[in-house]
Amino acid sequence: MSFLDHMSRGRRHAPPKASAMVEALRGLGYSTSTAIADIIDNSISACASTVSVNFHWKGENSRISILDDGCGMNEEELDHAMRLGDVNPLDARDENDLGRFGLGLKTASFSQCRRLTVASMRNNAAHCLRWDLDVLSKSEGDGWYMLEGAEAGSEQFIEDIENKNNGTIVLWEKLDRIITGSFSVENFLDLIDVVERHLSMVFHRFLENRSRPFSILINGQRLKPWDPFLTGNPSKPWHSPVSPAPTMPGVEVECHVLPHKDMLSVRDFEEAQGPEGWTAQQGFYVYRNKRLLLAGSWLGLGSGRAWIKDEAHRLARIRIDIPNSVDSEWKIDIRKSRARPPVNLRPWLGQLAEATRMRARNAFAYRGRVQRSYTGEEIVQAWKPEKGKHGVRYRIDHKHPSVNAVLDQAGHLRAQIEAMLRVLEETVPVQKIWLDTAEEKDTPRTGFDKVPVDEVRAVLLQMYKYFVFRNQLSPVDAKVKLKITEPFHNYHQLIDQLPDDLDEDIS
Ligand SMILES: Nc1ncnc2c1ncn2[C@@H]1O[C@H](COP(=O)(O)OP(=O)(O)OP(=O)(O)O)[C@@H](O)[C@H]1O
Numbered sequence: 001m002s003f004l005d006h007m008s009r010g011r012r013h014a015p016p017k018a019s020a021m022v023e024a025l026r027g028l029g030y031s032t033s034t035a036i037a038d039i040i041d042n043s044i045s046a047c048a049s050t051v052s053v054n055f056h057w058k059g060e061n062s063r064i065s066i067l068d069d070g071c072g073m074n075e076e077e078l079d080h081a082m083r084l085g086d087v088n089p090l091d092a093r094d095e096n097d098l099g100r101f102g103l104g105l106k107t108a109s110f111s112q113c114r115r116l117t118v119a120s121m122r123n124n125a126a127h128c129l130r131w132d133l134d135v136l137s138k139s140e141g142d143g144w145y146m147l148e149g150a151e152a153g154s155e156q157f158i159e160d161i162e163n164k165n166n167g168t169i170v171l172w173e174k175l176d177r178i179i180t181g182s183f184s185v186e187n188f189l190d191l192i193d194v195v196e197r198h199l200s201m202v203f204h205r206f207l208e209n210r211s212r213p214f215s216i217l218i219n220g221q222r223l224k225p226w227d228p229f230l231t232g233n234p235s236k237p238w239h240s241p242v243s244p245a246p247t248m249p250g251v252e253v254e255c256h257v258l259p260h261k262d263m264l265s266v267r268d269f270e271e272a273q274g275p276e277g278w279t280a281q282q283g284f285y286v287y288r289n290k291r292l293l294l295a296g297s298w299l300g301l302g303s304g305r306a307w308i309k310d311e312a313h314r315l316a317r318i319r320i321d322i323p324n325s326v327d328s329e330w331k332i333d334i335r336k337s338r339a340r341p342p343v344n345l346r347p348w349l350g351q352l353a354e355a356t357r358m359r360a361r362n363a364f365a366y367r368g369r370v371q372r373s374y375t376g377e378e379i380v381q382a383w384k385p386e387k388g389k390h391g392v393r394y395r396i397d398h399k400h401p402s403v404n405a406v407l408d409q410a411g412h413l414r415a416q417i418e419a420m421l422r423v424l425e426e427t428v429p430v431q432k433i434w435l436d437t438a439e440e441k442d443t444p445r446t447g448f449d450k451v452p453v454d455e456v457r458a459v460l461l462q463m464y465k466y467f468v469f470r471n472q473l474s475p476v477d478a479k480v481k482l483k484i485t486e487p488f489h490n491y492h493q494l495i496d497q498l499p500d501d502l503d504e505d506i507s
Pocket residue numbers: 038041042043046068070071072073080081082087098099100101102103104105106167168334
């Protein structure tokens with residue numbers, strides 16, 4: 001007889017041990033910023049119009065509180081809110097609810113502190129409950145003992161709730177995951193800066209919303225929204241119309257290419273880069289119910305290999321909006337920091353991203369300058385990439401007017417000049433340009449960029465004379481031709497100023 005025949009079929013009650021369970025949940029991977037954002041989600045779901053986040057430095061006894069003027073909770077609701085695993089994540093949610101798992105309040109708080117006190121006011125009646133991990137670790141049995149009221153001596157830290165008819169305050173004390181080792185007041189101030197930048201990004205759509213005013217105050221200072229897409233900025237080279245997802249109602253995408261550095265003031269350029277900087281902030285921005293989950297990721301998409309974030313694509317940012325009804329398809333996590341597009345949407349997203357990346361690459365490479373002529377005609381370029389089976393080579397286009405002009409008049413020097421052009425083609429400092437671009441985080445300057453205007457005019461005049469005297473073009477036609485010839489195509493004003501009655505000796 002085998003073990004399988006003897007196997008017992010009874011059942012056992014197997015509750016987790018509170019202290020061990022909660023300690024394990026502390027490691028979900030929240031940062032202080034993502035944890036506070038999770039608490040603010042609850043305030044927004046509770047229709048708050050103001051959330052005050054207060055950081056109070058007192059060494060090891062420092063504390064953080066988050067106060068809102070939302071609908072608050074009655075005694076029973078607060079009791080449920082404080083329990084872990086009280087709600088089934090599979091339950092349908094109100095379409096404006098930012099929650100899903102019934103855990104955020106607890107897991108976000110425990111990731112930062114050992115004592116969580118929540119006081120809530122509903123119709124002028126206040127209730128207060130508390131978890132203390134040190135008490136939990138000493139409890140008997142399975143140990144799930146919640147405490148009523150604030151810790152003796154901490155009552156004043158939740159007293160702001162008394163000034164509200166409705167609202168909730170979440171208080172974090174014993175910040176053992178923040179105040180570690182030699183953590184100083186400077187570190188605390190730096191942390192406040194980091195949190196500010198994160199919240200102004202994550203909640204920017206709420207902070208910008210005029211039809212339902214919402215504000216976040218950090219130690220009394222009103223937070224400004226940070227819009228990743230520079231909406232309304234006239235220097236933006238391109239943005240797409242909104243495209244609804246083909247197979248998932250409620251999901252929509254809008255692609256943006258941001259202005260090149262040269263098109264923005266130093267201050268605007270700094271501000272537009274975002275909390276993590278230009279390169280890190282490229283890619284998709286996934287919003288769930290207008291709350292940002294993911295800020296800048298290529299979502300594992302790519303043609304062949306997954307795209308990585310690089311300098312050339314740093315001007316590409318793509319907004320995706322999803323409703324909370326598709327949480328499981330998008331694999332939303334408890335921290336609201338992860339989202340994975342479902343397989344059937346990946347090709348569609350890949351195509352939109354590819355088109356945006358191409359445009360962003362051009363804006364980066366040409367420093368935001370338009371590469372089409374005013375007539376729509378193709379610009380005559382001096383260099384042409386030539387794709388062969390061994391890779392790309394860069395060739396000088398002999399038809400470019402400035403090259404053509406020399407070859408045309410070269411006479412017995414023609415072979416030598418052609419050899420020189422060949423040498424230049426074979427010695428393009430590709431590696432140097434590549435390294436400089438990576439180091440400077442920008443392409444080197446070309447196209448007379450930042451060159452004194454007299455220098456440009458002198459070269460321009462030579463070309464103009466060639467067109468008029470050698471090619472017998474009328475001044476009007478010569479000017480039209482210059483306007484579609486690289487690099488003069490960006491200097492229409494200088495071209496228009498060229499004299500119509502040209503003297504061969506003019507220089
Ligand atoms: N500031 C608040 N105002 C009113 N009710 C709140 C507040 N914070 C929490 N609640 C209530 O407590 C419940 C539990 O909150 P918790 O953050 O733990 O889970 P959730 O928001 O439901 O889901 P998730 O784990 O995805 O955040 C909420 O569903 C809400 O009913």
